[in-house]
Amino acid sequence: MFNFIPLLGAQSSTSASQSLLELDGGVKVLVDVGWDEYFTISKLKALESLSIILLTHATTSHLGAFAHCCKNFPLFTQIPIYATTPVISLGRTLLQDIYSSTPLASTVIPKENLAESSYASGSAQLDPSLQFLLQPPTTEEIAHYFSLIHPLKYSQPHEPLPSAFSPPLNGLKITAYNAGHTLGGTIWHLQHGMESIVHAVDWNQVRENVLGGAAWLDASAGGAEVIEQLRKPTALVCSSRGAEKISLTGGRKRRDDLLLDTIRATVAKGGTVLIPTDTSARVLELAYLLEHAWRKEHSSGGSDSPFKSTKLYLASKNVGATMRYARSMLEWMDENIAKELEADEATATTKKQHKRTDSKQPGGRDSQPGGKASGPFDFKHLKLLERRIQVDKITSAKGPRVILASDASLEWGFSKEVLRKIAADPMNLIILTESYGTRGNVASEEASLASLLWWWYLERRDGVALEAGTDGQNLEQVHTGGREMQIKSAEQVALEGKELLTYQQYLATQRRLLNQMPIGNTAITETAADAIDETSSTSSSSSEESDPERQGKALNTSAAVANLNRNKAGLNKETLGVNVLLRQPGVYDYDVRGKKGRDQMFPFVSKRRRADDFGELIRPDDYLRAEERDDVDGHDMRDGGPSKDNKLGQKRKWGATGSQGEKGEPGSRITNKRRQHDSNMTDQRGMSNGENLTNGHVDPELDELSDASDSEGDDVPSGPSKLVVETHLVEAHLKIAYVDFAGLHDQRSLSMLIPLIQPRKLILVGGTVGETEYLASECRLKLISTSSGTAEGTQNNIFTPTNGQMVNASVDTNAWTVKLSNALVKRLRWQNVRGLGVVTLMGHLAATAVDEQQPADSMSQKRQKLIKGNAGESELDEKSIEKTQHVAPVLDVLPPSMAAATRSIAQPLHVGDLRLADLRKILQSAGHTAEFRGEGTLLIDGLVAVRKTATGRLEVEGGGLGLPDYPARSLEGSFYAVKRKIYDGLAVIAGG
Numbered sequence: 001m002f003n004f005i006p007l008l009g010a011q012s013s014t015s016a017s018q019s020l021l022e023l024d025g026g027v028k029v030l031v032d033v034g035w036d037e038y039f040t041i042s043k044l045k046a047l048e049s050l051s052i053i054l055l056t057h058a059t060t061s062h063l064g065a066f067a068h069c070c071k072n073f074p075l076f077t078q079i080p081i082y083a084t085t086p087v088i089s090l091g092r093t094l095l096q097d098i099y100s101s102t103p104l105a106s107t108v109i110p111k112e113n114l115a116e117s118s119y120a121s122g123s124a125q126l127d128p129s130l131q132f133l134l135q136p137p138t139t140e141e142i143a144h145y146f147s148l149i150h151p152l153k154y155s156q157p158h159e160p161l162p163s164a165f166s167p168p169l170n171g172l173k174i175t176a177y178n179a180g181h182t183l184g185g186t187i188w189h190l191q192h193g194m195e196s197i198v199h200a201v202d203w204n205q206v207r208e209n210v211l212g213g214a215a216w217l218d219a220s221a222g223g224a225e226v227i228e229q230l231r232k233p234t235a236l237v238c239s240s241r242g243a244e245k246i247s248l249t250g251g252r253k254r255r256d257d258l259l260l261d262t263i264r265a266t267v268a269k270g271g272t273v274l275i276p277t278d279t280s281a282r283v284l285e286l287a288y289l290l291e292h293a294w295r296k297e298h299s300s301g302g303s304d305s306p307f308k309s310t311k312l313y314l315a316s317k318n319v320g321a322t323m324r325y326a327r328s329m330l331e332w333m334d335e336n337i338a339k340e341l342e343a344d345e346a347t348a349t350t351k352k353q354h355k356r357t358d359s360k361q362p363g364g365r366d367s368q369p370g371g372k373a374s375g376p377f378d379f380k381h382l383k384l385l386e387r388r389i390q391v392d393k394i395t396s397a398k399g400p401r402v403i404l405a406s407d408a409s410l411e412w413g414f415s416k417e418v419l420r421k422i423a424a425d426p427m428n429l430i431i432l433t434e435s436y437g438t439r440g441n442v443a444s445e446e447a448s449l450a451s452l453l454w455w456w457y458l459e460r461r462d463g464v465a466l467e468a469g470t471d472g473q474n475l476e477q478v479h480t481g482g483r484e485m486q487i488k489s490a491e492q493v494a495l496e497g498k499e500l501l502t503y504q505q506y507l508a509t510q511r512r513l514l515n516q517m518p519i520g521n522t523a524i525t526e527t528a529a530d531a532i533d534e535t536s537s538t539s540s541s542s543s544e545e546s547d548p549e550r551q552g553k554a555l556n557t558s559a560a561v562a563n564l565n566r567n568k569a570g571l572n573k574e575t576l577g578v579n580v581l582l583r584q585p586g587v588y589d590y591d592v593r594g595k596k597g598r599d600q601m602f603p604f605v606s607k608r609r610r611a612d613d614f615g616e617l618i619r620p621d622d623y624l625r626a627e628e629r630d631d632v633d634g635h636d637m638r639d640g641g642p643s644k645d646n647k648l649g650q651k652r653k654w655g656a657t658g659s660q661g662e663k664g665e666p667g668s669r670i671t672n673k674r675r676q677h678d679s680n681m682t683d684q685r686g687m688s689n690g691e692n693l694t695n696g697h698v699d700p701e702l703d704e705l706s707d708a709s710d711s712e713g714d715d716v717p718s719g720p721s722k723l724v725v726e727t728h729l730v731e732a733h734l735k736i737a738y739v740d741f742a743g744l745h746d747q748r749s750l751s752m753l754i755p756l757i758q759p760r761k762l763i764l765v766g767g768t769v770g771e772t773e774y775l776a777s778e779c780r781l782k783l784i785s786t787s788s789g790t791a792e793g794t795q796n797n798i799f800t801p802t803n804g805q806m807v808n809a810s811v812d813t814n815a816w817t818v819k820l821s822n823a824l825v826k827r828l829r830w831q832n833v834r835g836l837g838v839v840t841l842m843g844h845l846a847a848t849a850v851d852e853q854q855p856a857d858s859m860s861q862k863r864q865k866l867i868k869g870n871a872g873e874s875e876l877d878e879k880s881i882e883k884t885q886h887v888a889p890v891l892d893v894l895p896p897s898m899a900a901a902t903r904s905i906a907q908p909l910h911v912g913d914l915r916l917a918d919l920r921k922i923l924q925s926a927g928h929t930a931e932f933r934g935e936g937t938l939l940i941d942g943l944v945a946v947r948k949t950a951t952g953r954l955e956v957e958g959g960g961l962g963l964p965d966y967p968a969r970s971l972e973g974s975f976y977a978v979k980r981k982i983y984d985g986l987a988v989i990a991g992g
Helices: 066-072 085-101 111-120 139-147 251-267 283-299 319-327 335-353 355-360 388-396 414-422 439-443 449-459 498-515 519-525 529-540 547-566 573-583 668-684 706-710 747-757 769-786 791-796 822-826 858-879 896-902 916-925 968-985
Strands: 002-008 018-023 027-031 052-054 081-084 150-152 173-178 186-192 195-200 235-239 272-277 311-315 382-385 401-406 429-432 464-468 474-479 483-494 721-732 735-738 762-765 831-833 836-838 844-855 881-892 909-911 930-932 937-940 944-948 954-958 987-989
Touching: 002 235, 018 186, 018 195, 027 186, 066 085, 066 139, 081 085, 081 173, 085 139, 085 319, 235 747, 251 272, 251 283, 251 401, 251 429, 251 464, 251 474, 272 283, 272 414, 283 311, 283 319, 283 382, 283 401, 311 388, 311 414, 319 382, 382 388, 388 401, 388 414, 401 414, 414 483, 414 721, 429 449, 449 483, 449 735, 747 769, 762 769, 822 881, 916 930, 916 937, 916 944, 916 968, 944 968, 954 968
Parallel strands: 027 052, 052 081, 081 150, 195 235, 235 762, 272 401, 272 429, 311 382, 311 401, 429 735
Antiparallel strands: 002 018, 018 027, 173 186, 186 195, 464 474, 474 735, 483 721, 831 836, 844 881, 909 987, 930 937, 937 944, 944 954
16 A cells, blocks of 8 residues: 655645655655745644654755754654765754744744733733744754764665654665755655655756766666666656756756856956855855866966956855865765865875975965865865855955855845845846746745746846857846845844733643643653663663753653644554553553564563673764764764763763863863864864955955954844844846756656656656646656556556645555465475565465464463462463464365366466676677667677567577578577577576
């Protein structure tokens, strides 16, 4: 069974993505917890009983609501979460940037909840327009949430662990494949029983400067076939975004040249170029391209390039950490990045060897201090800005400049502030790097500022300015013509007076709901054996856990109880399973007949080991490199917060020293290591303290802002607050250009790959209504031509659901369970086909009465033991086995009378799939000449042709009898040799 429910992004203009996959046995898999740029809490649902969560991309559209769900939804942090290492690291910096940039991410408390609190506090005249904010997660909490995610690597199958309140996964396997589009982006393959599901949302097949293409095609087969693991799935979930987009002629090089020519045309006139982008994904591609373009122009001998006098900036509140993580994950990028790094290291080594000779010459020096290699993300010309005062400084200065700023939606981040300051100058330019919906989306009240500019670009009401590019083609820049645009700025203001009283009453109401719950039910959040083990080990070492952590767990548990009771979905005996013996008082019996897994035995609580065989607990986290740590401000967050050794009044462990440990004393190794890690973090975060380094020198333009940058951000209230939104009317005179840097699939990629994948059922999500309908109609035609099915059958296998609509995409098979007799099992002869055991059998199926031995009731056994004692133990064992009979289908050996009649009918079977590329290698290794002629034809020794039909059938033809150069025996030798190699690659199973 496989049911698919799109929660966000299906036939919608929003790019947010959330999908729920329901598998057989009650297994529920949530793919992505995305959000849009408005951070609307009503679009999120507290999903219950999830088994696992999978994350695909480190973008707001795919994990923007992750921290909100962890903080506000009970039990969310107890669900196993899986993602690749880049998605974990870059997603952490993304959410830290979001919550530090806009109060909208804190989300507004629902008005119906505030109405009850306002009435209870006597302030019934509370302004309904007030928007009280929930407490946002702190930077430390966000880092802790992401440390709970399990990292995975590409192409490595993994069997996940279920959550504490999930049924068994029954052999579910998940595998991550490269999706392109973002660093660490993932195409998920799920194998559950007979269901083979491929979830591919937002992928890119084209190789880029930093990112490799999606891992659809098999490189060993020449890129003409889809890899076997992703081929012919029972269901393919694919995004339809970009289905109507025509790819740019010239590919990646033409796209890069178009962006650089557009920038060059503006900065040559002294204008400012704004490029809004995200803060963790596509920004890597843009920053790499611009940095290397500036390097190339500065290293050239000519002096007429406008790039030499143009400053280049990247503005985002957490961009320093993003680039630091990017420098440590080069192995996840395209192979050309690794080659570039090796070339830079070789050049740096050569310069280092000649350093002594160059230093003797007056004024001689290296371009890099100490001959250090300049990696792909060791910027020389791109300056990082993490403070608003720095952004204000560069926007008020004169001269040409290029500013990359977050976010692409222009609803939060520095891009909105930069746009407001440069909009009045017609010499300035904003370059949109992706499309933003349709006209109907712009007319709505929730239209983003980027959507408005995108519609102005498509409308072209005030004319188009044409600039000449380097290749002679015209560059289009659309005039805005002095239109007015509304720029909304959200601020966080502390509560006072009646507002604060209402908020306190709201908190009191929430606490009262928690206190009304019975204490005995607080254990329902830990029903699995893993949770029991964790609880026992935690209680046995309560001194190692601080009071706030225990209070937080208790509050989370109480919130879970309140949520379950409100929904009237409390856990019953069936849900608890065998743990009912521990979790419910007065229950001493549990029927294990017919149960599986953990429910077959009494729950056992094993205490976690606190030391190894030598008495010392080795923590692998202490030996991680700096870039591998989950840190915030130099503190390791893998334990949930900063080091507890520095707390006042905190007891130290035996043999440990204080924070001023000396060399040679126990504990000083870790302390010194963390102190060195803190100093490294300070050096790497020099940008955030106002020190913008370029070639080892302080930028004089931003050096004077270092003191002011340190004190910035202290005016943000830390307690209860409300949201205040101000609207500013800005008259726009700047020009608008568009260069597609979204890095998503287009019409050509979708129309080419989906027929090659050959899914049995296709589910289209993640696009507008027009894009989804267009791709569905194209796929119906493409899949009909590549399959032997009818048009009606293909049409029924393509689904276009809307948000919340369930789609039944189960595999179309009829399966029955039969039992094999012992006599038939002894006659089976298994053959190995690519790691699978294959056997053919022929038997007689009949309904047979089968005896099943089941133990008697355990309580009756206990009573009999107490009465009879040990003397009657042997008699009890015989009576405790109750025999029951039921009729079941049994496959037995054919009777002799039927075996003789069916032996002549049975034909041998050929099982397996032999590729022509593999057959070519096998024949060449055997001394034959084999080469491809035409499409799908392999010619061996110039005499034998092998073809493979669309249905997978191999056709072998021998010819050339009239050729004098090839005698007949040579023809026979080649023909039978080819057939023999084909049979060796297949499993020939006899029919009898």
